[in-house]
Amino acid sequence: MSIKSGYFKKHLHVDLTRGNAERLDLSETFIKKYIGGRGFGAKLIWDNLRKHDFKIDPLGPDNLLVIAPGPLTGVYLPSSGKNSFVAISPATGLYGDSSMGGGFGVELRQAGIDAVSITGRAPELSVLLIENGETTILAMPGLKGKNCLEAEGLIKERLGTHAVHVATIGVGGENMVKFACVNTDWSRNAGRTGIGAIMGSKNLKAIVVRGDKDIPVYNVAGLVAENAIAFKYMREHKYFRMWQQEGLMNVIAYANEKGILPSYNFKDGVFAKHDQINGATMLSGYKIGDSACFSCPMCCGNICLVKNGKYAGTVVEGPEYESCAMLGSNLGIDNFAAVLSANRLCDELGIDTISTGGVIGAVIEGYERGILSLADLDGREITWGDEEAILGLIQKIARRQGIGNVLADGARGIIKRWPEMDKVILHVKGLEQSAYDSRSSLSMALAYATSDIGAHHTRAWTIAKEMEQGQNWSDDEKVDIVIYHQKVRPLFDMLGVCRLPWIELGLSERHYANFYKYVTGEEASLEELLERSNDIYNLTRLINVRLGTSRKDDSLPRKVWANPPLTGPTAGRIIKQDDFNRILSLYYQKRGWNEDGIPPASLERKFEDWAVPAWNEHR
Amino acid sequence: MEGYIMTKRLTVIPEQCSGCRICELVCAIKHFRVNNPKKAAIRVMITYPHPVMRMPIVCSQCRSPLCARVCPADALRLVNGVVQLIEENCVSCYKCLEACPFGAIYAHQDCDLPIKCDMCGGDPECVKACPKAALRLIPEAVLGESKRLNNVLSYAQMKEIEFYEKGEKKIIRYAEIGEES
Numbered sequence: 001m002s003i004k005s006g007y008f009k010k011h012l013h014v015d016l017t018r019g020n021a022e023r024l025d026l027s028e029t030f031i032k033k034y035i036g037g038r039g040f041g042a043k044l045i046w047d048n049l050r051k052h053d054f055k056i057d058p059l060g061p062d063n064l065l066v067i068a069p070g071p072l073t074g075v076y077l078p079s080s081g082k083n084s085f086v087a088i089s090p091a092t093g094l095y096g097d098s099s100m101g102g103g104f105g106v107e108l109r110q111a112g113i114d115a116v117s118i119t120g121r122a123p124e125l126s127v128l129l130i131e132n133g134e135t136t137i138l139a140m141p142g143l144k145g146k147n148c149l150e151a152e153g154l155i156k157e158r159l160g161t162h163a164v165h166v167a168t169i170g171v172g173g174e175n176m177v178k179f180a181c182v183n184t185d186w187s188r189n190a191g192r193t194g195i196g197a198i199m200g201s202k203n204l205k206a207i208v209v210r211g212d213k214d215i216p217v218y219n220v221a222g223l224v225a226e227n228a229i230a231f232k233y234m235r236e237h238k239y240f241r242m243w244q245q246e247g248l249m250n251v252i253a254y255a256n257e258k259g260i261l262p263s264y265n266f267k268d269g270v271f272a273k274h275d276q277i278n279g280a281t282m283l284s285g286y287k288i289g290d291s292a293c294f295s296c297p298m299c300c301g302n303i304c305l306v307k308n309g310k311y312a313g314t315v316v317e318g319p320e321y322e323s324c325a326m327l328g329s330n331l332g333i334d335n336f337a338a339v340l341s342a343n344r345l346c347d348e349l350g351i352d353t354i355s356t357g358g359v360i361g362a363v364i365e366g367y368e369r370g371i372l373s374l375a376d377l378d379g380r381e382i383t384w385g386d387e388e389a390i391l392g393l394i395q396k397i398a399r400r401q402g403i404g405n406v407l408a409d410g411a412r413g414i415i416k417r418w419p420e421m422d423k424v425i426l427h428v429k430g431l432e433q434s435a436y437d438s439r440s441s442l443s444m445a446l447a448y449a450t451s452d453i454g455a456h457h458t459r460a461w462t463i464a465k466e467m468e469q470g471q472n473w474s475d476d477e478k479v480d481i482v483i484y485h486q487k488v489r490p491l492f493d494m495l496g497v498c499r500l501p502w503i504e505l506g507l508s509e510r511h512y513a514n515f516y517k518y519v520t521g522e523e524a525s526l527e528e529l530l531e532r533s534n535d536i537y538n539l540t541r542l543i544n545v546r547l548g549t550s551r552k553d554d555s556l557p558r559k560v561w562a563n564p565p566l567t568g569p570t571a572g573r574i575i576k577q578d579d580f581n582r583i584l585s586l587y588y589q590k591r592g593w594n595e596d597g598i599p600p601a602s603l604e605r606k607f608e609d610w611a612v613p614a615w616n617e618h619r
Numbered sequence: 620m621e622g623y624i625m626t627k628r629l630t631v632i633p634e635q636c637s638g639c640r641i642c643e644l645v646c647a648i649k650h651f652r653v654n655n656p657k658k659a660a661i662r663v664m665i666t667y668p669h670p671v672m673r674m675p676i677v678c679s680q681c682r683s684p685l686c687a688r689v690c691p692a693d694a695l696r697l698v699n700g701v702v703q704l705i706e707e708n709c710v711s712c713y714k715c716l717e718a719c720p721f722g723a724i725y726a727h728q729d730c731d732l733p734i735k736c737d738m739c740g741g742d743p744e745c746v747k748a749c750p751k752a753a754l755r756l757i758p759e760a761v762l763g764e765s766k767r768l769n770n771v772l773s774y775a776q777m778k779e780i781e782f783y784e785k786g787e788k789k790i791i792r793y794a795e796i797g798e799e800s
């Protein structure tokens with residue numbers, strides 16, 4: 001079956017060194033095989049690596065940054081505002097990606113583009129402006145040092161219009177903090193894997209898009225009918241209202257109850273004052289509005305305002321669970337206003353809340369344990385819940401001042417400077433761990449260990465299921481569910497939609513195959529689409545293997561082996577090396593990779609064709 | 620719309636709006652059969668953080684429409700309670716876009732005619748689709764009622780007395796008859 005609609009079949013390639021941009025055609029084979037978003041990204045990154053013989057400095061001009069929405073981005077269906085940023089990550093040195101919500105990807109589609117790739121480095125701090133058919137690179141050195149919110153405002157002012165979408169970096173990105181993010185619509189972020197640092201390394205402050213085109217849909221009537229069923233299902237779900245009201249903040253209470261809430265740098269899985277930083281607290285005293293990504297009825301975004309006290313006047317779009325846990329309980333902060341203030345600061349500076357909470361938690365514990373001296377801390381003591389010191393440290397990280405200069409290099413940089421810190425900082429492959437403790441869930445541990453981008457929860461989020469199942473879950477089942485998640489989840493990122501309606505409200509995956517059919521005109525079953533998405537997981541594994549990854553890297557933070565949570569329902573639990581090795585081997589076996597985690601050489605052939613015609617001899 | 624007089628107004632409750640733009644999508648699909656939020660007759664304006672606001676902008680179907688007043692071609696007329704665009708008359712000068720005090724008429728490069736809300740024949744798609752009930756169809760007679768009620772409830776001169784009803788403490792508020800002056 002052929003693709004009849006759903007794409008513009010255009011790829012915008014920008015070379016910042018040369019200052020030129022061109023629109024290249026995307027072939028039908030490419031579109032069909034890689035679908036969009038993370039799929040397009042992975043393939044273009046693979047080709048770029050091959051072109052450079054797999055030798056790429058993540059922060060050098062040759063690292064290709066791919067920005068790609070999917071064929072369903074911007075389409076009338078649940079939560080279609082997603083867009084992927086893909087590159088070799090400066091945090092891990094491996095494949096990296098982060099997806100961003102809001103409306104940026106929709107605007108990109110309306111400008112008639114399915115993917116943007118950016119290489120080189122601009123001579124001056126610049127802004128890439130994409131307007132329908134035109135692309136301009138504008139030098140805007142005046143934006144240097146501006147925070148994300150200011151930069152977005154200044155750009156709109158300079159262009160004289162509100163009707164654009166801006167994806168920008170802050171000071172953190174300019175300073176190439178290894179967990180800098182890209183910010184859009186003031187507070188939606190492509191947070192993980194340090195994509196913001198890559199924009200910084202390219203002297204690219206922002207990408208501004210404006211588009212007016214129709215988003216191609218093959219069968220509008222079919223789409224509307226399918227969507228009516230999906231929307232109805234969501235709106236009638238018993239937790240729908242709760243999602244609108246609390247968004248992901250409802251997870252704080254759940255995680256605490258189960259003993260998987262990061263507290264005091266994961267020393268504990270419960271937090272005594274958890275009810276001071278949970279959804280109910282937010283609703284009763286702080287929330288002033290909802291925020292949704294494009295076409296999303298769930299509106300998981302919360303807008304909060306601190307109305308009195310020393311943080312009065314702080315407005316933030318957030319927090320959501322990860323930010324609140326990592327900047328709250330993980331740092332021993334029980335003052336919700338302070339959490340909001342830290343979250344807002346991260347948004348302004350353009351650094352990832354998860355990694356920021358992770359490295360600061362490690363610093364506090366490192367100092368507590370005597371690994372770090374007062375001199376290492378630039379003479380300012382820091383203890384749990386010390387709001388002022390923590391907010392100061394966030395500033396220092398983004399500005400690379402004092403100890404902040406080491407922290408800005410993330411887990412890897414910290415361990416390089418203080419090897420003993422390996423005991424306290426939680427990371428996999430150099431990416432700081434998300435806010436779900438894995439010590440009581442072998443499947444979640446496996447998910448973190450085998451994730452292509454490092455310890456991030458969105459690759460496979462199996463912990464809730466394992467908590468439900470308790471002890472009577474076999475290794476087989478655990479591995480199967482991890483693989484299933486790793487197979488389904490890329491599909492959401494490839495199609496350009498959010499996974500929350502599926503994972504949280506149980507909206508069937510089947511709908512997405514139908515949406516895909518109505519948008520593209522290609523009759524592909526869910527199973528076929530999942531095969532393509534599984535290919536992407538294999539492809540990113542291949543990328544990592546060619547960059548040096550093997551079994552030794554599919555490991556866990558040292559704390560997970562050695563230090564159990566101290567109190568609560570998970571007290572005393574750790575992951576045993578033997579259990580982990582056994583399940584990892586089983587995982588490789590089921591994946592068809594060898595004992596060392598290496599996929600068969602024949603797999604590479606699958607991805608041999610060049611994505612963009614003449615891409616290899618090109619430039 | 621034959622024989623039907625629109626006596627309800629499409630009202631916006633911006634505090635409820637999440638900025639999801641589903642209203643824009645359904646409007647464009649209904650009127651143009653395309654997936655393009657920029658062809659909608661309703662648009663959501665978002666400002667952040669000063670002030671924090673999500674404001675859907677849509678035609679109020681004014682009884683004394685400024686858009687119609689500036690139209691040189693008699694292409695906008697109040698018919699049965701809806702300000703209708705008479706397509707054959709319109710010369711696409713876009714004077715109406717600038718005249719509307721809310722900016723509730725729109726233009727798009729693919730369309731010659733201005734894009735103007737027609738209330739979907741009395742049953743607006745956006746109202747049905749809004750997941751936050753931020754758009755409502757309210758009878759004219761009811762408009763402003765919540766403000767009126769709020770005004771009553773917050774009347775400052777009221778006095779209070781406490782009393783017990785079936786052992787439960789209650790408060791009654793009343794306004795004292797003032798001394799004649």
Ligand code: SF4
Pocket residue numbers: 677678679680681684685686687702718719720721722723724
């Ligand atoms: S377009 Fe504007 S001026 Fe005309 S009726 Fe509607 S709200 Fe009133």
Ligand code: SF4
Pocket residue numbers: 686689690691692693694695704708709710711712713714715716733
């Ligand atoms: S664009 Fe059409 S409806 Fe608007 S003022 Fe001009 S002629 Fe009248």
Ligand code: SF4
Pocket residue numbers: 635636637638639640641642643663675748749750751752753754
């Ligand atoms: S559909 Fe409702 S909540 Fe969504 S943008 Fe429109 S008015 Fe706001």
